[in-house]
Amino acid sequence: MLALATGLLSAIWIILSPETALPVGLVLGSASVPAAVLFAVAGRLDAPISLRALIGGGTIGVGIALLSHAVVFAFAYSFFLGFAEAGTSALEALRIDPKFTSVLRSPWTILILLELTLVAPITEEAGKALGGFVARPTTRRDAFLAGVAAGIGFAIVENIAYGVGGLFGFDTWEPIVLGRMLGAAVHPLASGLVVLGWWERRNGVDAGAGIGRLIAGVAVHAAWNGALVITSIAGIAYDYGGASGNFAAASLAYTGLIGVLAAGALWVTASSVSGEIAAADLAPTNGHALAGWTVLASSFLVPVALLVLAFPELSDAG
Numbered sequence: 001m002l003a004l005a006t007g008l009l010s011a012i013w014i015i016l017s018p019e020t021a022l023p024v025g026l027v028l029g030s031a032s033v034p035a036a037v038l039f040a041v042a043g044r045l046d047a048p049i050s051l052r053a054l055i056g057g058g059t060i061g062v063g064i065a066l067l068s069h070a071v072v073f074a075f076a077y078s079f080f081l082g083f084a085e086a087g088t089s090a091l092e093a094l095r096i097d098p099k100f101t102s103v104l105r106s107p108w109t110i111l112i113l114l115e116l117t118l119v120a121p122i123t124e125e126a127g128k129a130l131g132g133f134v135a136r137p138t139t140r141r142d143a144f145l146a147g148v149a150a151g152i153g154f155a156i157v158e159n160i161a162y163g164v165g166g167l168f169g170f171d172t173w174e175p176i177v178l179g180r181m182l183g184a185a186v187h188p189l190a191s192g193l194v195v196l197g198w199w200e201r202r203n204g205v206d207a208g209a210g211i212g213r214l215i216a217g218v219a220v221h222a223a224w225n226g227a228l229v230i231t232s233i234a235g236i237a238y239d240y241g242g243a244s245g246n247f248a249a250a251s252l253a254y255t256g257l258i259g260v261l262a263a264g265a266l267w268v269t270a271s272s273v274s275g276e277i278a279a280a281d282l283a284p285t286n287g288h289a290l291a292g293w294t295v296l297a298s299s300f301l302v303p304v305a306l307l308v309l310a311f312p313e314l315s316d317a318g
Contacts, residue, residue: 007033011181018174022167029177030159033184037266038152041188044270047145056131057150057191058157064127065120065154072115116229121190121221128154128191129198137199144273147195147217148266151188155180158187175248179228182256185263186224192269193217220262227258 010029013021021029042049132150137143159180166173197213200206231251 003032003036003039007036007181011178014174014177022173026163026167026173026177027160029181030163031156033181034152034155034159034188037184037188037263038149041148041192041266041270042145044267045141045145045274047141050135050137050142050146050149053132053135053146053149054153056134057128057153058131059153060131060134061124061127061150061154061191062157064130065124068119068123068127069115072119073111113229113233117222117226120225121218124154125190125194125218125221128187129194132191132195133198137195140196140199140205141273143199144192144196144270147192148188148270150195151191154191155184155187175252179252179255182252182259183224183262185259185266186220189262189266189269190217190221190224192266193220196273220265224258224262228255231255 006028010021010025010032013025014029018025038049038054128150129147131153132143132146135142135146135149137146159177162180163173163177166176193213194217197210197215197217200210200213231254235248235251
């Protein structure tokens with residue numbers, strides 16, 4: 001409760017007085033809500049938190065993520081130097097709307113989109129899983145909680161880094177930190193599923209379902225990144241087009257929606273692991289589960305709608 005209260009107070013502080021919230025508000029906002037999520041899951045599982053997994057996610061996970069990003073950008077740098085003209089021609093062939101090519105004119109923009117939606121979910125989840133296994137989990141419950149702790153450790157470091165990057169790179173850090181606070185359940189949900197699935201696969205416990213959980217964890221991460229990327233592109237297009245309205249507020253509201261859905265999924269998954277909810281209750285054949293999956297799937301239409309509004313020619317392509 002203390003961590004959650006700290007998070008709420010930090011959010012209010014950031015919104016009302018961002019000038020005085022630096023640097024304490026940035027750090028508290030980045031760490032308090034993820035910490036509250038970790039305590040809630042540990043309480044639901046009635047299991048102790050592994051500091052080794054928490055630190056592992058924030059060190060091993062972050063280190064592997066940084067290394068993979070560096071490799072991708074080094075490869076891309078060499079590639080674009082050799083194929084700059086071909087890359088530009090390919091982008092021109094994608095012309096749909098002038099604003100669209102204004103946003104995506106640089107090959108580096110395309111690289112960032114692909115890296116965030118395809119490469120990052122795989123490499124970051126692998127890094128967080130390695131950090132989680134530092135705790136040496138011996139049961140399904142331990143494995144899931146270790147993954148959650150590793151995801152929280154990773155998220156805290158990433159949140160602070162993004163906030164500082166926003167402060168110095170774009171002179172705005174408040175929406176970044178607030179958005180990361182709203183999505184605090186995404187990283188622990190993804191890494192919890194990955195570590196649990198990996199543990200089940202290694203120990204021969206429902207290996208088929210374990211592979212499914214591995215894929216689901218990476219998919220959660222990819223869906224989150226993809227939704228934010230599309231929303232960001234739409235926001236840039238709105239800025240280019242001079243559209244009216246508070247797009248930042250709409251973007252934060254959408255982030256909050258996804259965050260709530262992720263938090264609900266994390267809670268239900270923790271309940272399933274603890275035995276409070278049978279796994280069959282989460283199947284699409286269950287009416288309540290089907291309603292939840294429908295809401296989750298429908299939510300991803302929001303960034304697509306934003307893209308259509310930002311690039312009207314997309315709706316006329318057919």
